[in-house]
Amino acid sequence: xxxxxxxxxxxxxxxxxxxxxxxxxxxxxxxxxxxxxxxxxxxxxxxxxxxxxxxxxxxxxxxxxxxxxxxxxxxxxxxxxxxxxxxxxxxxxxxxxxxxxxxxxxxxxxxxxxxxxxxxxxxxxxxxxxxxxxxxxxxxxxxxxxxxxxxxxxxxxxxxxxxxxxxxxxxxxxxxxxxxxxxxxxxxxxxxxxxxxxxxxxxxxxxxxxxxxxxxxxxxxxxxxxxxxxxxxxxxxxxxxxxxxxxxxxxxxxxxxxxxxxxxxxxxxxxxxxxxxxxxxxxxxxxxxxxxxxxxxxxxxxxxxxxxxxxxxxxxxxxxxxxxxxxxxxxxxxxxxxxxxxx
Amino acid sequence: xxxxxxxxxxxxxxxxxxxxxxxxxxxxxxxxxxxxxxxxxxxxxxxxxxxxxxxxxxxxxxxxxxxxxxxxxxxxxxxxxxxxxxxxxxxxxxxxxxxxxxxxxxxxxxxxxxxxxxxxxxxxxxxxxxxxxxxxxxxxxxxxxxxxxxxxxxxxxxxxxxxxx
Amino acid sequence: xxxxxxxxxxxxxxxxxxxxxxxxxxxxxxxxxxxxxxxxxxxxxxxxxxxxxxxxxxxxxxxxxxxxxxxxxxxxxxxxxxxxxxxxxxxxxxxxxxxxxxxxxxxxxxxxxxxxxx
Numbered sequence: 001x002x003x004x005x006x007x008x009x010x011x012x013x014x015x016x017x018x019x020x021x022x023x024x025x026x027x028x029x030x031x032x033x034x035x036x037x038x039x040x041x042x043x044x045x046x047x048x049x050x051x052x053x054x055x056x057x058x059x060x061x062x063x064x065x066x067x068x069x070x071x072x073x074x075x076x077x078x079x080x081x082x083x084x085x086x087x088x089x090x091x092x093x094x095x096x097x098x099x100x101x102x103x104x105x106x107x108x109x110x111x112x113x114x115x116x117x118x119x120x121x122x123x124x125x126x127x128x129x130x131x132x133x134x135x136x137x138x139x140x141x142x143x144x145x146x147x148x149x150x151x152x153x154x155x156x157x158x159x160x161x162x163x164x165x166x167x168x169x170x171x172x173x174x175x176x177x178x179x180x181x182x183x184x185x186x187x188x189x190x191x192x193x194x195x196x197x198x199x200x201x202x203x204x205x206x207x208x209x210x211x212x213x214x215x216x217x218x219x220x221x222x223x224x225x226x227x228x229x230x231x232x233x234x235x236x237x238x239x240x241x242x243x244x245x246x247x248x249x250x251x252x253x254x255x256x257x258x259x260x261x262x263x264x265x266x267x268x269x270x271x272x273x274x275x276x277x278x279x280x281x282x283x284x285x286x287x288x289x290x291x292x293x294x295x296x297x298x299x300x301x302x303x304x305x306x307x308x309x310x311x312x313x314x315x316x317x318x319x320x321x322x323x324x325x326x327x328x329x330x331x332x333x334x335x336x337x338x339x340x341x342x343x
Numbered sequence: 344x345x346x347x348x349x350x351x352x353x354x355x356x357x358x359x360x361x362x363x364x365x366x367x368x369x370x371x372x373x374x375x376x377x378x379x380x381x382x383x384x385x386x387x388x389x390x391x392x393x394x395x396x397x398x399x400x401x402x403x404x405x406x407x408x409x410x411x412x413x414x415x416x417x418x419x420x421x422x423x424x425x426x427x428x429x430x431x432x433x434x435x436x437x438x439x440x441x442x443x444x445x446x447x448x449x450x451x452x453x454x455x456x457x458x459x460x461x462x463x464x465x466x467x468x469x470x471x472x473x474x475x476x477x478x479x480x481x482x483x484x485x486x487x488x489x490x491x492x493x494x495x496x497x498x499x500x501x502x503x504x505x506x507x508x
Numbered sequence: 509x510x511x512x513x514x515x516x517x518x519x520x521x522x523x524x525x526x527x528x529x530x531x532x533x534x535x536x537x538x539x540x541x542x543x544x545x546x547x548x549x550x551x552x553x554x555x556x557x558x559x560x561x562x563x564x565x566x567x568x569x570x571x572x573x574x575x576x577x578x579x580x581x582x583x584x585x586x587x588x589x590x591x592x593x594x595x596x597x598x599x600x601x602x603x604x605x606x607x608x609x610x611x612x613x614x615x616x617x618x619x620x621x622x623x624x625x626x
Contacts, residue, residue, distance in 0.1 A: 010514070011522070014515065014518055018519070018526075064530075066534065072542075075369075078369065078370075080531055083531060084527045084531060087530070088523055088524060088527055091523040095520075096516075120512055120514055127515045128513065131469060131470070131512075132396045134586075135396035136516075138396075139396050139404065142399070142400050143404065149408070149412075149415070150369070150373075155549075157549040157550060165415075168408065168568075169568050172405075172572060175575070176575065183586070184589075186586065186590055187592045187593075190591070191590060192470055192586065192590060245550055249534040249535075250533060251531055251534065254527060254530055254531060316571070320574075320618075321618065321623060328611060331603075332604060332607065335592065335603070336600070338592070339597055339600060393587065405579045406576060409573060413569065416568075416569055470587050471587075471591055475594075477584075477587060478587075485584070485606070486606060488580075489605070489609040489610055492580060492581060495573075496613035496617060499573040499577070500616065500620050500622050502573075503566060504620075
């Protein structure tokens with residue numbers, strides 16, 4: 001085994017996937033502005049390029065050259081650390097989400113060196129096929145709360161601190177429902193590997209067996225991404241911009257990318273767990289995966305254009321007294337049905 | 344392999360020391376998170392994938408969040424005045440206890456006779472293996488855990504009550 | 509087995525590089541100005557009163573404690589779900605006992621009004 005060459009191929013593959021992911025995040029921002037515009041009978045961005053298609057590029061350039069302001073009262077190291085954590089927790093879950101079946105041949109000959117691509121699933125449409133895939137995602141997701149807490153605390157601003165507290169309480173509350181709502185899927189699939197979960201949906205999507213689990217998961221995912229109707233940190237009239245209040249330039253840009261990255265990841269993960277992942281007839285697997293993911297992203301935006309925001313006490317009530325008991329009931333029901341209704 | 348282990352062990356040790364000597368409690372907490380990550384990586388190196396994942400989820404994701412909340416709740420901005428003298432007794436007691444524990448560990452490690460181990464099965468440390476032993480051989484401890492967690496919930500409620508009123 | 513985790517390490521390094529690079533880039537090229545008023549924490553144009561790092565409600569702390577307990581419950585459920593098909597009815601009963609005991613805990617918290625936000 002030629003390790004340096006293997007890592008070289010690995011880096012190329014990861015870079016391609018990562019660049020596509022970052023571009024997707026940038027264009028989801030544009031998509032949201034466009035869709036919200038049409039929902040509200042406006043045009044949305046339409047000046048930069050045809051239909052505003054170059055808007056993300058212009059935004060990125062603008063953000064990089066903006067004034068980079070760190071409030072003097074802030075804890076400087078932690079203030080810089082927070083956006084990096086938010087960005088990382090949004091980027092990292094992608095590593096285990098399968099986006100296609102096989103994308104490369106089993107062996108490849110580079111400069112006369114024969115390379116076995118089945119090592120570390122280099123030939124498959126996933127960055128890393130580990131058999132604790134789902135737990136890896138939850139581990140990364142549980143780190144997301146640090147971004148908010150550290151950012152809010154280090155800013156030395158009352159809005160930031162309050163926003164961070166609310167957001168972290170919200171995230172840990174809904175993390176429970178998120179984690180418990182997928183247990184049903186795991187019971188049917190019998191594995192934590194996302195690649196194997198997709199393969200188990202060859203004949204039927206899990207949404208058919210787990211309708212309640214799907215609804216619970218999607219709802220909790222909305223709250224984890226802090227999207228409407230759970231976007232209390234962006235409650236402008238109460239908290240300005242929550243823990244993001246004192247942030248500017250690309251630090252804020254990274255927080256923004258984190259938010260939309262979470263939306264993309266949540267949609268991709270829902271697709272993988274409940275909607276059969278890349279499985280589908282006629283079209284190539286990647287197309288199916290992107291199609292399902294973008295339908296869910298559109299749903300995220302649609303909900304934002306439609307629903308009002310919860311109050312904080314309603315939010316906590318909903319998480320602890322509705323979602324949590326329901327997901328426990330879902331687990332027991334799934335168990336009973338699986339035992340007494342063999343298919 | 345061994346180099347990776349020693350790098351991780353060094354990270355764990357240094358971050359552990361930093362937890363103790365940092366003055367800023369938030370930084371101290373963040374070094375503890377780094378320590379947990381190094382430990383998780385060591386578990387991974389020992390093939391214990393499931394344990395590595397829950398090390399992150401439970402320790403770094405849940406317990407440390409609780410710690411951070413406490414730090415923020417108390418908002419210790421400056422170190423307490425004259426701390427060095429006031430806690431002299433604690434310091435002497437703490438360091439002598441730590442020395443005793445370290446001495447005991449070193450003594451035991453060097454006296455230890457490692458029995459020749461059986462070769463590991465390929466699925467050692469996988470979630471399935473952990474689950475099978477947990478839900479058959481260790482059924483009673485598992486059910487006892489639920490009682491323990493119930494006690495913890497009751498304790499949390501009572502603690503919060505007495506603080507509020 | 510361990511080689512399966514190598515792509516994650518490589519991906520982590522790349523993602524960290526991108527995130528740090530973005531912050532560093534704007535730190536390098538963005539201009540910086542300071543003035544007395546600008547350096548104040550943002551409070552909608554009012555002069556800030558007191559320090560931001562004041563103490564806050566104990567409720568958040570209590571929520572974090574409950575989260576810890578139920579998170580550990582969830583951790584036990586993952587391995588159980590993976591081997592559920594092999595355990596069968598026996599597995600369902602043992603997990604039902606576990607869940608019910610903790611549901612009693614949730615009911616207690618609920619009944620005591622610890623989940624109530626005024």
